[in-house]
Each structure stands twice: as structure tokens, then as C-alpha cells.
Amino acid sequence: MTANDVFFQRKQAAAVLKHGVLMRYPPVFATMTGSTSDGGRVVYLDGYAGPGRYEPEGDEAVGAPGSPLLAVRSATTIAKWSRDLHCIFVERKPQYAENLRQVLADEAGADLNYDVLDGDVQDRLDEALEIAGQSPLLAFLDPFGTALPYEMMTRQLMGRDSALKTEVLLNLNLEMVWRIGGLITGQEKDSEQTTSGNSATLERIDAFLGGDWWRDTFTAARESGEPGSAARAAQTVATEFRRRVLAATGFKSFSVPIRRRPHHPPLFLLILFFRHQAAPYQFNEAASGANAEWREHFRKIDLSEDLARRRREEPPDLFGEDLIISITEQEARDIEAELENGWVTTIASNIRNMLDQTSSLRIEESFADIYGATLGLAREKHLRRAWDQLHDTGFVHRRDTTQKIRRQTIRRRD
Ligand SMILES: C[S@@+](CC[C@H](N)C(=O)[O-])C[C@H]1O[C@@H](n2cnc3c(N)ncnc32)[C@H](O)[C@@H]1O
Numbered sequence: 001m002t003a004n005d006v007f008f009q010r011k012q013a014a015a016v017l018k019h020g021v022l023m024r025y026p027p028v029f030a031t032m033t034g035s036t037s038d039g040g041r042v043v044y045l046d047g048y049a050g051p052g053r054y055e056p057e058g059d060e061a062v063g064a065p066g067s068p069l070l071a072v073r074s075a076t077t078i079a080k081w082s083r084d085l086h087c088i089f090v091e092r093k094p095q096y097a098e099n100l101r102q103v104l105a106d107e108a109g110a111d112l113n114y115d116v117l118d119g120d121v122q123d124r125l126d127e128a129l130e131i132a133g134q135s136p137l138l139a140f141l142d143p144f145g146t147a148l149p150y151e152m153m154t155r156q157l158m159g160r161d162s163a164l165k166t167e168v169l170l171n172l173n174l175e176m177v178w179r180i181g182g183l184i185t186g187q188e189k190d191s192e193q194t195t196s197g198n199s200a201t202l203e204r205i206d207a208f209l210g211g212d213w214w215r216d217t218f219t220a221a222r223e224s225g226e227p228g229s230a231a232r233a234a235q236t237v238a239t240e241f242r243r244r245v246l247a248a249t250g251f252k253s254f255s256v257p258i259r260r261r262p263h264h265p266p267l268f269l270l271i272l273f274f275r276h277q278a279a280p281y282q283f284n285e286a287a288s289g290a291n292a293e294w295r296e297h298f299r300k301i302d303l304s305e306d307l308a309r310r311r312r313e314e315p316p317d318l319f320g321e322d323l324i325i326s327i328t329e330q331e332a333r334d335i336e337a338e339l340e341n342g343w344v345t346t347i348a349s350n351i352r353n354m355l356d357q358t359s360s361l362r363i364e365e366s367f368a369d370i371y372g373a374t375l376g377l378a379r380e381k382h383l384r385r386a387w388d389q390l391h392d393t394g395f396v397h398r399r400d401t402t403q404k405i406r407r408q409t410i411r412r413r414d
Pocket residue numbers: 004047048049050051052065066067068090091092093096119120121122142143144
């Protein structure tokens with residue numbers, strides 16, 4: 001059984017956050033970019049598509065939807081708003097590609113446009129870009145390990161005519177970087193130990209990250225050797241990678257960490273590469289909603305583990321279980337409310353500090369600083385509350401409730 005097979009047998013915790021973002025962001029991208037495209041056509045390229053569905057878990061009749069099913073569901077939803085989301089799926093493993101065709105035949109509406117391309121995304125990229133033509137394109141790259149070589153990602157995908165709307169969503173495997181980075185720190189001790197297999201692995205990462213620069217970056221960042229330093233070094237490599245992509249292509253980026261459990265180091269970074277100013281604001285809305293779902297997912301796992309433990313240790317008491325469930329639900333609501341109040345306080349304090357230096361803040365331009373540490377967690381509703389609180393204290397002018405908040409400017413009262 002391969003790592004792939006294990007992956008698709010159970011919807012992993014990390015997939016909850018990834019899929020939460022995928023349910024939310026592509027429809028927004030398509031709605032925004034499709035307003036000016038021919039026939040409302042927008043293209044979504046899923047370069048590492050998988051079999052379409054996970055294997056059923058427990059007593060489930062069908063498994064959780066994979067990224068392709070989420071995409072065709074989004075396509076069905078936004079068709080109501082005259083957006084034609086054409087999905088292109090590429091999958092290398094023949095058995096998964098076949099399964100994907102079956103899942104889509106069963107579940108995609110008859111009027112949806114989609115293609116399933118077999119084989120390596122590197123070999124099918126030209127064809128996919130030809131299908132995309134002049135339409136806005138959102139490319140999702142979600143391999144297990146390394147994704148498209150850097151040159152292909154930056155020159156072919158991000159190198160599309162700058163008049164065309166293009167975004168790339170890359171799920172960067174940090175755990176892979178820190179595990180493979182371990183080969184270099186080991187290699188430094190005794191270069192004789194480097195096997196040809198390790199060299200091939202290192203070269204694959206070099207191709208993906210755009211050179212072997214990351215080896216020095218990783219080694220330097222790992223120097224302390226403290227627990228967790230490899231995970232932090234992988235994040236340093238990711239930060240430098242994003243900086244290089246920006247310098248080479250002009251694409252800025254916004255990243256959301258994906259963890260197996262709260263307080264664990266991030267295993268993946270879901271990175272959106274974009275040009276348009278509205279993108280990070282909307283992506284943050286998606287990340288915040290997905291993060292709320294992810295917290296709820298863990299709460300339910302913790303609760304079911306707790307109930308299972310009680311059943312083992314104490315005589316069954318179903319009435320007691322109902323009580324425990326309703327108490328934990330109330331507690332969860334209280335914890336969420338407390339978290340959200342904290343975010344509102346942080347955002348209000350960020351706005352106050354920024355308005356001590358300047359008289360006005362354009363939200364779309366400054367939203368990353370406005371959210372600060374709450375980026376990816378808080379969203380517009382929290383920003384609205386923070387603004388209203390600051391208005392109530394007389395510090396800023398009132399917001400315009402008839403306009404989109406992201407297009408507004410917060411002005412200090414003098
Ligand atoms: C992490 S899984 C994708 C999961 C899927 N995006 C989801 O969320 O449901 C990666 C998939 O990419 C496929 N794959 C790996 N390398 C590939 C390549 N070079 N070209 C196309 N597909 C590839 C694997 O067979 C696997 O099914």
C-alpha cells in the first residue's frame with residue numbers, strides 16, 4: 001500500500017482546512033473574475049486531482065469529497081450567477097484518474113464543462129493552458145511532495161500574459177522540506193553517506209524550489225538544533241521561496257498554515273499567489289471560515305474520544321452522555337465567543353496604533369496590518385465590530401453600511 005493509498009483512505013485532519021478553503025475561494029474567484037470574461041468563463045486547473053473521493057470512514061456509505069468534487073459543486077452553484085467554471089483535472093495514477101471519471105460522471109451536472117487529463121501535470125500543462133485560453137485561471141497544485149518545477153510554475157502559469165487573470169494556489173509540504181532538509185544536515189557530517197536516492201530527492205526539491213539556495217537557508221536556520229528547529233527552518237525556506245517568486249514574477253502571496261492539531265507545527269502552507277489587490281482580502285475570508293470548521297472538527301474528535309473513554313471506564317449512562325454533549329457544546333460556543341472577542345480587541349488596537357501615525361486607512365491596502373496576528377482567523381465581521389467599537393469611543397468616523405467594507409477607508413476623527 002502506497003502513501004497515496006493511505007492518504008485517500010481517511011480524510012485527514014489537514015484536509016479539513018484545505019477543503020474548507022477550496023469550498024469557499026474558487027467560487028469567489030470565479031464570481032469576481034468572471035464578470036468581465038467572455039461568457040462568464042473561468043478555468044480551474046486541479047493539477048494533482050486524486051481519485052475524487054476519499055474512501056468511506058466508519059459507517060459512512062460514501063467517502064468525503066476530494067478537491068475535484070468540491071470544484072464541480074462550486075461550478076454548479078455559480079452557474080446560477082452566469083459563471084461557467086470549466087474544470088480541468090490532471091491525475092497521474094491511472095486507477096485514480098479512472099475513479100475520478102466515474103465519480104464525476106455520477107455527480108457532475110450534465111451541463112458542466114470539465115476535462116480529466118491522464119498523466120503527469122508537467123506533460124499536460126501546455127494542453128491545460130490551451131484549454132484555459134484567455135479565460136481567468138485559478139490553478140491548484142496539491143501534490144504529496146514536490147509540485148511543478150519552479151521554472152514551469154513561474155514561466156508558464158504565472159508567466160501568462162499579465163492582462164489575463166491568473167492565480168496559483170500551492171499546497172506546500174513543509175514536512176517534506178524539513179525531512180529532506182535533514183538529509184543535508186546529515187550529509188554535512190559525512191558526505192560519503194549520501195546515497196544516489198538521496199541525491200535524486202534533493203534534486204527534485206531543487207527543481208521545485210528553483211535551485212539549491214534552500215539548502216544553505218535550511219542549514220543556517222537549523223543551526224540551533226533545538227527541538228522544532230527543523231520545522232521552523234522549513235518555514236524560513238518557504239518565506240524565501242515566496243520572496244523569490246515575487247521578485248521573479250510580481251506575484252505576491254498569502255499563506256495559511258495547515259496543522260494536524262492545534263498547537264502543532266504547520267505541516268503544509270496553503271499559499272495563494274496573486275496579482276489583484278482584492279485576492280488576499282477574499283482569501284482571508286475563506287481561510288477564516290475554514291479555520292472555524294477545523295476547530296469544530298477537533299472539538300468533535302476530542303468529544304468522541306472523551307465519550308469513548310468514559311464508556312470504557314464507567315457503566316453506560318446515555319442520559320449522562322446527552323448532558324456531557326450539551327455542556328461541551330455550550331462550552332465550545334463560549335470558547336469561540338471569547339476567541340472572537342479577543343480578535344476584535346486585537347484588530348481595534350491595530351487600527352488605533354496605525355491611526356496614531358496617519359489619518360486614514362484604506363482597508364483593502366492595509367488589511368494585512370489591520371488584522372495582524374488574527375490574519376487567517378478573523379474576518380470581515382470582526383473587523384466590522386472593531387470599527388464600530390472605535391466609532392462608539394469617538395476615535396473614528398462611522399463606516400458606510402451601504403458599501404462593501406473592503407473598499408472603504410477608516411478615518412480618524414480629529
Ligand atoms: C495530495 S493528492 C491530491 C488530493 C486532492 N487534491 C484532494 O484534495 O482531494 C496528490 C495526487 O496527485 C497525484 N500526482 C502526483 N504527482 C503527479 C504529477 N506529477 N502529475 C499529476 N498527478 C500527480 C497523485 O497520484 C495523487 O492522487
